[in-house]
Amino acid sequence: MSILVLGGTAEARELAGLLVAAGVPLVTSLAGDVAEPRRPAGAVRIGGFGGADGLAAHLRTHDTTAVVDATHPFAERITANAAAACAATGVALLRLSRPGWAGRPEAAGWQWVDGLDGARRAAERLGARVFLAIGRQGLAAFAGWTDRYVLVRVVDAPEVDVPGSWEVLRARGPFSFEAECDLLRSRSIDVLVTKDSGGPTEAKLDAAAHLGVPVVAVRRPPVPSGVPVVTTVAEAFAWAAAR
Structure with missing residues (x-):
């Protein structure tokens, strides 16, 4: 079983590095929107899943134990698909969303x-x-x-x-x-x-x-209801490693 990290951000790369160093199996998924993405440590897949149903099928067939959505704060469609797919499959989901700039x-x-x-x-x-x-x-x-x-x-x-x-x-x-x-x-x-x-x-x-x-x-789009959110890589690592 493995963790699926929905990535593309600096936080996703940092999280992947920590999980690999800790011996936690994971796969980082990159959407493929950037021609030469910065690749994280560990296994990587590139390309979409085919919506929420496609992601749910992927979770079922790849023995995924948990998903960390560490995509860009404005990747609204991917975040919504992750919430729907995890709800349909019973796979645990965490949203890693770095702090915004409203506190400046x-x-x-x-x-x-x-x-x-x-x-x-x-x-x-x-x-x-x-x-x-x-x-x-x-x-x-x-x-x-x-x-x-x-x-x-x-x-x-x-x-x-x-x-x-x-x-x-x-x-x-x-x-x-x-x-x-x-x-x-x-x-x-x-x-x-x-x-x-x-x-x-x-x-x-x-x-x-x-x-x-x-x-x-x-302003950022809202996170889907019921999805837990953390703002630091350390919190996301602790959550994922525990699973």
């Missing part, structure tokens, strides 16, 4: 919104030169911005055609505070749009606070 001192002054449509409307009221730091999968919601400069920073190239007024910067973080300040200054950014992802990419928020750039923050 300046976060009370951000424009908090639900969803990307709300982020677009809020940003339009705040500025005309936008740093769109939301990843590549949600860019279609902003495709109507053909009248303004938009900076997009992604690891892999966008899957949609972006307007000619946009700049696509391909880079993998984390980035330093100094580099983020230079980026915002050099592009004359007057509004930053981000998701409340948490994690090691907050230097852009430090830079925005330092330079007085307004921030539009997309």
Whole structure:
């Protein structure tokens, strides 16, 4: 029997390393959304399961004793599928969700919104030169911005055609505070749009606070009812190792 870690995040890689070192059998599943993912320790599978039913079938046929959902805080569909599949099979499920940025001192002054449509409307009221730091999968919601400069920073190239007024910067973080300040200054950014992802990419928020750039923050989707949540890798390791 083994633990299934739904991964792709730094926390999932750290958890896999701890479980392998402790001799706990596991498989980390990566969705395959990134061309060259950072592979964790231990066994790895790449690709989807075919929805909640496909994941449930996988749990049954691979003697899975527990699942740790350590996917991105905005991987709403995967998290919902994991909850449904584990409920159907009786397999224990834990959500590892790193802390968000709502506790930052300046976060009370951000424009908090639900969803990307709300982020677009809020940003339009705040500025005309936008740093769109939301990843590549949600860019279609902003495709109507053909009248303004938009900076997009992604690891892999966008899957949609972006307007000619946009700049696509391909880079993998984390980035330093100094580099983020230079980026915002050099592009004359007057509004930053981000998701409340948490994690090691907050230097852009430090830079925005330092330079007085307004921030539009997309709230996280809720975790499915009944799914226990921890916020640290240590807690997730203790839970998984006990099973």
